[in-house]
Amino acid sequence: MIQKVAVIGAGTMGNGIAHVFAQHHFSVVLVDLSKGLLDQALSTISKNLDRMVAKDRISAQQKVDTLLNVTTSTNLQSAVADSDLVIEAVSEKESIKKDLFGKLSVFCPSNAILASNTSSISITRLASYVDHPERVIGMHFMNPVPVMKLIEVIRGHRTSDEVAENIMELGVQLGKEPVVVNDYPGFISNRILMPMINEAIYALHEGVGTKESIDAIMRLGMAHPMGPIELADFVGLDVCLSILKVLYEGFGNPRYAPCPLLVNMVNAGLLGRKSGKGFYQY
Ligand code: 3HC
Numbered sequence: 001m002i003q004k005v006a007v008i009g010a011g012t013m014g015n016g017i018a019h020v021f022a023q024h025h026f027s028v029v030l031v032d033l034s035k036g037l038l039d040q041a042l043s044t045i046s047k048n049l050d051r052m053v054a055k056d057r058i059s060a061q062q063k064v065d066t067l068l069n070v071t072t073s074t075n076l077q078s079a080v081a082d083s084d085l086v087i088e089a090v091s092e093k094e095s096i097k098k099d100l101f102g103k104l105s106v107f108c109p110s111n112a113i114l115a116s117n118t119s120s121i122s123i124t125r126l127a128s129y130v131d132h133p134e135r136v137i138g139m140h141f142m143n144p145v146p147v148m149k150l151i152e153v154i155r156g157h158r159t160s161d162e163v164a165e166n167i168m169e170l171g172v173q174l175g176k177e178p179v180v181v182n183d184y185p186g187f188i189s190n191r192i193l194m195p196m197i198n199e200a201i202y203a204l205h206e207g208v209g210t211k212e213s214i215d216a217i218m219r220l221g222m223a224h225p226m227g228p229i230e231l232a233d234f235v236g237l238d239v240c241l242s243i244l245k246v247l248y249e250g251f252g253n254p255r256y257a258p259c260p261l262l263v264n265m266v267n268a269g270l271l272g273r274k275s276g277k278g279f280y281q282y
Contacts, residue, residue: 002113002170006031006083008076008100010041013117014089016145019045022069023062023146024174029071031079038072045070048146077107084109085170087139089117092242097121098129105130113163115139119239120190120246123156123183134160137167140187143235151178152189185250190243197240198259200228204279205261211279229279232262233272241266 003026007018010032018041021028032038049063058066073079080086086104090096097116104114114136116126127133138154151171155164164180171178181188200214209217215227224231232240241263247256265271265278272278 002084002166003027004083004085005029006080006086007089008032008080008086009089009091010037010072011089011091012044012143013141013145015041015044016048016143017087017089017117017141018070019048019066019146020141020174020176023049023058023066025065025069027069027071029073029079029083031073031076033074035072035074038074042067042070042072048144052146076103080104080108080112082109083112085113085115087115087117092119092121092239094121094125097126101126101129101136105132111135113137113166115167117141120186120243122185123154124158127156127158133158135163137163138183138187139167139171140189142189149177150189151176152187153178153180154183154187155180156183186243186247191247194240194243194247195256197228197232197235198244198256198262201232201259201262204229205259233278233280233282235272236274237262237270237272237278238266 005021005026005028007014007028008031010030014030018028018030030038030041046067049066052058053060053063086108088097088100090100110132114130116123116138117140118138119140123136123138127136130136136156137159140152140154142148142150153167153171168178168180186194203209203214204211211229215230218224218227226234241258244256244258269275270277273282276282
């Protein structure tokens with residue numbers, strides 16, 4: 001049974017994941033390199049809980065209880081020593097994840113489940129960096145984590161049935177709707193989302209429409225909550241580019257080639273919401 005959860009990485013995805021576990025009565029320890037990053041994450045969780053209280057999704061008491069379920073640590077080894085489940089949400093660089101999984105393999109109990117929130121790195125490859133690769137699985141949460149219903153559960157080539165079933169049940173306990181897929185480039189979510197975003201950027205690049213018209217067409221015509229250009233800014237243009245590169249290299253198919261405008265935007269440091277400017281100004 002999963003009771004003690006550690007989340008590694010306190011950025012947008014990590015603090016959202018910790019928030020969801022804590023809100024659903026799990027004791028969760030959030031781990032990052034500095035106290036400053038952890039304090040910032042706690043304040044984001046508190047702000048996002050306030051938003052939910054204001055929208056009557058949770059009570060003020062639930063906010064208090066949720067915050068009590070979160071602790072923080074800068075010591076990876078002690079934080080994961082008695083964990084049943086560790087979810088990594090560190091930056092999307094394979095070298096960093098490889099190093100982390102190597103440490104988790106040593107620091108965690110041998111039956112702890114090791115999950116990755118990666119948006120596109122192969123779960124099968126991450127599993128090859130640990131002892132007992134059958135316990136490694138993808139738990140791909142969507143941004144904003146406290147709001148979006150999906151957890152894309154990715155089975156690596158060696159993930160056991162037992163681990164996959166445990167994680168599917170856990171997803172339901174978290175109030176989410178877990179959906180299982182196999183481990184191929186971009187899984188399902190980003191294999192479909194990123195080519196759509198890329199095509200929208202190509203349409204902009206070619207002058208077929210303005211960013212506003214492209215977004216309005218997809219919002220009003222297809223009932224998407226955000227248009228694809230606005231969504232690209234929301235996800236981060238660097239993240240979109242790196243996922244497209246994984247698709248392009250993984251399938252060896254030119255249809256995934258990132259639009260040169262996207263490449264230029266990233267090279268110019270225009271990364272979307274997080275940098276204050278992407279296709280739109282924030
Ligand atoms: N916790 C955290 N963030 C929240 C939140 C909560 N409880 N509720 C809303 N947000 C955030 C946004 O970041 C934005 O931030 P800001 O207010 O600080 O600027 C805020 O939503 C806008 O708030 P609103 O209350 O005005 O927005 P809505 O409640 O109307 O809806 C939305 C916001 C849920 C983000 C909606 O626009 C939506 O569903 N958009 C599409 C999101 C989507 O497609 N996500 C998937 C991205 S792909 C992905 O994550 C995979 C990865 O691998 C790339």
